Amino acid sequence: MGLKIALLLGGTSSERDVSLASGIRVAEALRTCGHEVRAIDPARGPLSDDEQRALATGRVVQTAPPSQEALRRMAREALPSFASNLPRQGDADVVFLGLHGGSGEDGTIQALLDLGGVPYTGSGHLASALAMDKDLSKHLFRQANVSTAKWLMAPAGVDEVNTALGLPVIVKPSKQGSTVGLSIVRNASELQPAVDEAFNFDDEVMIEEFIAGRELTVGILGNMALPVGEIIPKHEIYDYECKYTAGMADERFPAELTKQETARVQDEALRAFRALKLRGCARIDFRMAKDGTFYCLEANTLPGMTQTSLIPQAAAAAGISFPELCDRIVRLALGDHARAGIV
Numbered sequence: 540m541g542l543k544i545a546l547l548l549g550g551t552s553s554e555r556d557v558s559l560a561s562g563i564r565v566a567e568a569l570r571t572c573g574h575e576v577r578a579i580d581p582a583r584g585p586l587s588d589d590e591q592r593a594l595a596t597g598r599v600v601q602t603a604p605p606s607q608e609a610l611r612r613m614a615r616e617a618l619p620s621f622a623s624n625l626p627r628q629g630d631a632d633v634v635f636l637g638l639h640g641g642s643g644e645d646g647t648i649q650a651l652l653d654l655g656g657v658p659y660t661g662s663g664h665l666a667s668a669l670a671m672d673k674d675l676s677k678h679l680f681r682q683a684n685v686s687t688a689k690w691l692m693a694p695a696g697v698d699e700v701n702t703a704l705g706l707p708v709i710v711k712p713s714k715q716g717s718t719v720g721l722s723i724v725r726n727a728s729e730l731q732p733a734v735d736e737a738f739n740f741d742d743e744v745m746i747e748e749f750i751a752g753r754e755l756t757v758g759i760l761g762n763m764a765l766p767v768g769e770i771i772p773k774h775e776i777y778d779y780e781c782k783y784t785a786g787m788a789d790e791r792f793p794a795e796l797t798k799q800e801t802a803r804v805q806d807e808a809l810r811a812f813r814a815l816k817l818r819g820c821a822r823i824d825f826r827m828a829k830d831g832t833f834y835c836l837e838a839n840t841l842p843g844m845t846q847t848s849l850i851p852q853a854a855a856a857a858g859i860s861f862p863e864l865c866d867r868i869v870r871l872a873l874g875d876h877a878r879a880g881i882v
Contacts, residue, residue: 541573544869545631547648549580552641553607553719553740561844562637563594568862569635569869577631581624581638581648607739627655633872634659635865636841640715644841645671658876660868662840666816670838673713673745676815680835683814685807687835688826693734693744697727700746707749710734712741723749750826750834755794757808757823758842758853760864761871764805765853769794790849792856804833811835819871820864822850 546569548562549555559580566576578586586594625648626634634652636659642648646668652659662670669675680687689704692713700708710733711721720740722733730746737744754772758765771789793801808823815838822842826834842850844865854864 541575542632542869543630544569544574544576544633544635545626546576546578546635546637547581547625547643548578548586548637549582550638550641550643551582552639552643553715554639554641555582557843557845558637558639558643559594560596560846561639561848563591564846564861565635565637565844565865566591567595568865571862572866574866574869576635579624579626581643584624622651625651625655626657628657631657633657633869633876635869635872636661637844639841639843640719645714658872660872661819662815662817662821666818667840669815670817670821670840671714672743673711673837674743676838679814680811683810685811685814685835686832688748688750690745690747693738693746695746697730700730701727704746704748709745709747709749710737711745711747712737713743713745714741750828752829753794753827755804755825755827755833756849756853757805757825758850759808759812759817759821759823760854760859760867761819762809764808765850766793766856767796767801767804768792768849768853768856770849788847790847790852792852800827800831807833807835811838818875820850820868 546562546566548558550558562578566578569576578591580586634657636643636648638644638648644667646664649659649662649664649667653664661667669679674692677687677690691700691703700706706727707723707725709721710724710730712719720737722736724730724733734744734746754770756768756770769791771791796804804825804827807825811823812821817838817840820842822839824836824839826836828834842848844851851861851864854861859867
């Protein structure tokens with residue numbers, strides 16, 4: 540029996556364009572499963588049929604995120620109607636969160652939906668907030684014996700960074716995704732400009748030890764680790780353009796690892812998932828150093844679902860079609876909320 544689903548996409552974060560591309564693919568996939576789907580942009584309200592058709596390629600057209608000025612202007616304009624655009628109890632059987640970054644992924648919207656008693660996909664408000672905050676996440680990874688790169692939080696001077704981490708380092712906003720505002724710093728003179736740039740996107744900035752090695756990712760669906768993927772970007776890092784532009788990264792599923800390596804990184808991913816109290820579908824990213832150590836970088840609670848995104852590729856490697864993946868995410872949400880006594 541088909542469900543009545545409200546799908547949230549767009550929003551006012553730096554990942555707005557990614558969310559629009561992800562969300563429209565999810566809407567189409569859920570409709571093929573027999574569900575009734577209403578697509579809603581919390582910043583602007585329900586999408587018309589014409590607007591949905593215009594997005595139907597499911598591709599991120601822009602090679603860079605929207606400017607901060609444009610996003611701030613949109614957020615100001617959206618504020619008066621933002622909460623009223625969110626579904627209320629009885630409006631839908633479940634909300635599919637196709638939002639990325641900002642209030643869509645940091646627990647804010649999750650908390651509002653919890654207050655309204657509306658089931659939704661992905662992790663709860665606390666877990667979403669923990670995963671979005673890279674500093675807090677890394678403390679919890681350490682408690683769960685999940686290896687993670689050493690880090691400092693800005694402000695930190697060059698001498699402190701050299702002593703604690705050494706160069707090169709990664710400088711990034713603590714609560715952003717899609718590598719927005721991220722830089723590699725190789726020389727001391729580059730540190731402060733990189734920190735200043737990251738502060739344009741967040742009020743907290745992380746300075747992290749750079750781990751040379753292979754870029755790996757593990758999707759989690761319920762309690763199951765999906766096939767491990769390896770990403771080989773055309774640029775030095777797996778940046779916004781490489782993530783969302785076809786042909787800008789070689790993404791291999793399954794990754795060329797031994798059975799023992801595969802089992803080890805999948806186990807680390809599951810432990811990271813549980814340490815943050817995540818649920819539903821998430822993606823855990825790693826670096827594999829030359830000595831074989833896996834370093835957990837971060838967890839993504841609402842991973843992208845575009846044509847070039849990693850979770851759909853991991854699911855396909857496990858024999859799960861895209862519509863089936865979306866349907867499973869919905870069913871997991873209903874089961875999680877029923878067990879929590881919310882529905």
